[in-house]
Amino acid sequence: xxxxxxxxxxxxxxxxxxxxxxxxxxxxxxxxxxxxxxxxxxxxxxxxxxxxxxxxxxxxxxxxxxxxxxxxxxxxxxxxxxxxxxxxxxxxxxxxxxxxxxxxxxxxxxxxxxxxxxxxxxxxxxxxxxxxxxxxxxxxxxxxxxxxxxxxxxxxxxxxxxxxxxxxxxxxxxxxxxxxxxxxxxxxxxxxxxxxxxxxxxxxxxxxxxxxxxxxxxxxxxxxxxxxxxxxxxxxxxxxxxxxxxxxxxxxxxxxxxxxxxxxxxxxxxxxxxxxxxxxxxxxx
Amino acid sequence: xxxxxxxxxxxxxxxxxxxxxxxxxxxxxxxxxxxxxxxxxxxxxxxxxxxxxxxxxxxxxxxxxxxxxxxxxxxxxxxxxxxxxxxxxxxxxxxxxxxxxxxxxxxxxxxxxxxxxxxxxxxxxxxxxxxxxxxxxxxxxxxxxxxxxxxxxxxxxxxxxxxxxxxxxxxxxxxxxxxxxxxxxxxxxxxxxxxxxxxxxxxxxxxxxxxxxxxxxxxxxxxxxxxxxxxxxxxxxxxxxxxxxxxxxxxxxxxxxxxxxxxxxxxxxxxxxxxxxxxxxxxxxxxxxxxxxxxxxxxxxxxxxxxxxxxxxxxxxxxxxxxxxxxxxxxxxxxxxxxxxxxxxxxxxxxxxxxxxxxxxxxxxxxxx
Numbered sequence: 001x002x003x004x005x006x007x008x009x010x011x012x013x014x015x016x017x018x019x020x021x022x023x024x025x026x027x028x029x030x031x032x033x034x035x036x037x038x039x040x041x042x043x044x045x046x047x048x049x050x051x052x053x054x055x056x057x058x059x060x061x062x063x064x065x066x067x068x069x070x071x072x073x074x075x076x077x078x079x080x081x082x083x084x085x086x087x088x089x090x091x092x093x094x095x096x097x098x099x100x101x102x103x104x105x106x107x108x109x110x111x112x113x114x115x116x117x118x119x120x121x122x123x124x125x126x127x128x129x130x131x132x133x134x135x136x137x138x139x140x141x142x143x144x145x146x147x148x149x150x151x152x153x154x155x156x157x158x159x160x161x162x163x164x165x166x167x168x169x170x171x172x173x174x175x176x177x178x179x180x181x182x183x184x185x186x187x188x189x190x191x192x193x194x195x196x197x198x199x200x201x202x203x204x205x206x207x208x209x210x211x212x213x214x215x216x217x218x219x220x221x222x223x224x225x226x227x228x229x230x231x232x233x234x235x236x237x238x239x240x241x242x243x244x245x246x247x248x249x250x251x252x253x254x255x256x257x258x259x260x261x262x263x264x265x266x267x268x269x270x271x272x273x274x275x276x277x278x279x280x281x282x283x284x285x
Numbered sequence: 286x287x288x289x290x291x292x293x294x295x296x297x298x299x300x301x302x303x304x305x306x307x308x309x310x311x312x313x314x315x316x317x318x319x320x321x322x323x324x325x326x327x328x329x330x331x332x333x334x335x336x337x338x339x340x341x342x343x344x345x346x347x348x349x350x351x352x353x354x355x356x357x358x359x360x361x362x363x364x365x366x367x368x369x370x371x372x373x374x375x376x377x378x379x380x381x382x383x384x385x386x387x388x389x390x391x392x393x394x395x396x397x398x399x400x401x402x403x404x405x406x407x408x409x410x411x412x413x414x415x416x417x418x419x420x421x422x423x424x425x426x427x428x429x430x431x432x433x434x435x436x437x438x439x440x441x442x443x444x445x446x447x448x449x450x451x452x453x454x455x456x457x458x459x460x461x462x463x464x465x466x467x468x469x470x471x472x473x474x475x476x477x478x479x480x481x482x483x484x485x486x487x488x489x490x491x492x493x494x495x496x497x498x499x500x501x502x503x504x505x506x507x508x509x510x511x512x513x514x515x516x517x518x519x520x521x522x523x524x525x526x527x528x529x530x531x532x533x534x535x536x537x538x539x540x541x542x543x544x545x546x547x548x549x550x551x552x553x554x555x556x557x558x559x560x561x562x563x564x565x566x567x568x569x570x571x572x573x574x575x576x577x578x579x580x581x582x583x584x585x586x587x588x589x590x591x592x593x594x595x596x597x598x599x600x601x602x603x604x605x606x607x608x609x610x611x612x613x614x615x616x617x618x619x620x621x622x623x624x625x626x627x628x629x630x631x632x633x634x635x636x637x638x639x640x641x642x643x644x645x646x647x648x649x650x651x652x653x654x
């Protein structure tokens with residue numbers, strides 16, 4: 001009985017080996033075909049990408065380090081960070097929200113972008129406060145940008161996530177430098193810049209949020225959410241999203257020290273909002 | 286309700302199985318029982334170096350060592366001499382003195398929630414773990430604090446008594462009395478000093494509306510306003526941006542020049558203490574010091590790295606003026622220290638808010654009899 005069981009097992013085992021081999025061959029051939037197809041998909045007709053790179057430009061070129069020129073004066077960026085959410089890609093026939101890769105900089109639905117802008121002064125590259133950076137919008141799986149002609153996103157954090165207790169929130173919704181308070185929510189966009197003798201700061205966020213105190217959340221959307229939506233048409237292959245600093249700061253005389261901290265209304269805020277809405281500050285390349 | 290013999294037997298079997306299972310679980314190599322931080326619900330755990338995991342036994346040994354003057358070469362000084370529990374482990378004087386009486390140049394910092402600090406001491410970008418930092422008060426020769434250097438054998442010998450041997454044995458399973466183990470235990474004890482029981486915590490994180498007085502609530506609004514800018518440097522759950530925890534490791538802006546000094550109109554701080562610049566040798570790090578946590582700040586005066594501001598009212602005046610004297614125009618000063626106008630009642634309200642950060646539970650728990 002034992003022998004027969006063994007021999008049956010042996011036959012089954014041999015049979016299953018053949019089956020496995022056949023299956024492997026099939027799978028192998030399938031994989032090969034898939035590989036060939038995916039190799040083809042790298043052609044310009046079928047571009048699948050894992051991420052979109054974010055670059056900061058000023059006066060026609062990408063910033064290589066943390067200085068930019070405005071009205072013949074050199075400014076040093078101390079911090080440049082912003083939230084992107086409600087990200088959608090659209091083709092003529094289709095519209096979908098790509099899922100983002102979850103990491104300390106991203107949840108499934110939003111990302112904190114903090115481009116790498118090292119000090120232009122080589123001596124200072126080891127600065128103790130060199131900030132960590134995140135210059136890409138990473139998807140959880142490859143996204144085919146060939147047919148997509150429109151990229152849209154909100155510059156900011158959705159109301160439902162904007163006013164929560166940061167201790168219960170996943171990263172990056174618990175980053176103190178991008179958070180005012182539970183009532184006011186997050187800074188959607190932050191640019192802190194400096195010359196040798198002056199400072200200029202832009203902190204964008206919601207205004208007119210009603211709650212009992214700074215440590216309580218509003219139950220209704222703020223009077224001025226200031227969560228700007230961008231609808232961008234693809235210019236090239238779609239692998240780059242460019243933020244033009246000079247277009248953002250157009251018409252502003254930073255020398256006046258007229259910073260825009262959205263919690264206390266400054267004149268410069270109106271112009272910055274207008275530039276963000278009308279001046280092609282973001283371009284999808 | 287006496288059990289039948291069969292049911293009794295069954296109960297014994299189940300209990301035995303449970304015992305064996307729990308014994309097996311507790312015996313798994315590399316899996317010591319997880320340390321209980323006793324944090325209120327929702328508060329994140331700190332990051333702990335893998336090389337020195339937390340344990341109750343290490344904390345217990347560390348506590349014993351922290352208060353023991355035998356750790357100084359001449360048996361005059363303990364860690365607690367300059368980090369006194371009644372003052373949230375700070376010291377109520379401008380700057381402390383070491384075991385020989387040598388005066389140190391920087392104010393004793395409170396030891397509250399330092400487990401969350403990414404940078405330690407007042408201005409050192411390279412000191413990121415307590416294990417590194419503790420070596421300074423133990424072995425530094427200039428200034429001398431505990432003064433162990435040159436007296437290592439004599440100091441270690443004092444911890445060879447039976448009660449200490451038992452504590453070392455429990456903490457390091459048969460581990461010897463060594464400076465490595467002393468450092469690891471002290472670091473574990475200091476990490477265990479967490480404070481989240483203030484009236485502000487009750488209000489903010491436990492939703493108790495009446496936990497704060499009206500004055501403290503008004504002060505809180507000022508603190509978090511763009512007019513006063515306090516939260517830009519004292520932000521986050523720990524009121525300092527040099528904090529991080531298990532769910533937040535991105536945001537670190539630890540060091541700031543607050544405009545205390547400007548000795549040459551070009552931004553210089555007194556030669557006796559130039560802050561982060563001394564470590565990094567980078568010009569723009571002149572006068573930069575780490576923003577300390579404001580938890581229990583009511584008890585941790587005098588304030589600033591050199592203890593040069595006596596009380597909280599004066600600290601508020603200092604920030605209201607955007608610095609002190611020539612320091613207000615220090616070119617390296619943080620862009621968020623621009624000064625502000627105090628309206629009637631503002632200062633009292635701000636102080637009431639700062640007092641609401643005092644944690645009576647913490648003070649009671651660590652009070653020395």
